[in-house]
Amino acid sequence: MPERCPWCGTDPLYVAYHDDEWGVPVHDDRRLFELLILEGAQAGLSWITVLRKRETYREAFHGFDIARVAAMSEEEEAALMSNAGIVRNRLKIRGARKTANAVIDLQARHGSLDAFLWSFVDGQPRVNHWTSMSQVPTATPEAQAMSKALAHAGATFVGPTICYAFMQAAGLVDDHLAHCFTRHR
Secondary structure: OOOOOHHHOOOHHHHHHHHHOOOOOOOOHHHHHHHHHHHHHHOOOOHHHHHHHHHHHHHHOHHHOHHHHHOOOHHHHHHHOOOOOOOOOHHHHHHHHHHHHHHHHHHHHHOOHHHHHHHHHOOOOEEOOOOOHHHOOOOOHHHHHHHHHHHHHOOOOOOHHHHHHHHHHOOOEEOOOOOOOOOOO
16 A cells, blocks of 8 residues: 555545645646635635535535636625535635635736746745655745735735645645655656
């Protein structure tokens, strides 16, 4: 059996996420936006909770079509509060619309969300060489800079810890442990 990072445990959904998605570089604006929203939704919860709700999030937030989320009405936001398939937190739901509007602004200024986000790592994944989970930071200077820039643009739920988790998920950093079979895909 291959060795993997211990954080995913044995839950088949979590294992598949670790093996196939986490740390794989993402350059598609819609997918990057999805990860930003889902990482923000995860704040205060475990990632597996949000991962189990991901398909419902995709339905509820128009497949993470940035323009459609930006144009959501207050009535649509209110209706999402009764959707048990997502995290029913009014600030997080409203934050998705605010973040979508911020992303539209960032796309206009930087050409794409991809160009903006990857600029924090000079366009190349940062490969770390951790041997235990205790070595993995919860935030870095790059995550702090990304957080500040996203918040300045109007995005919400983009603190440094959330940004670092996003960077790990979207492959801006490779934090697979040294023994993990998925390193350096």
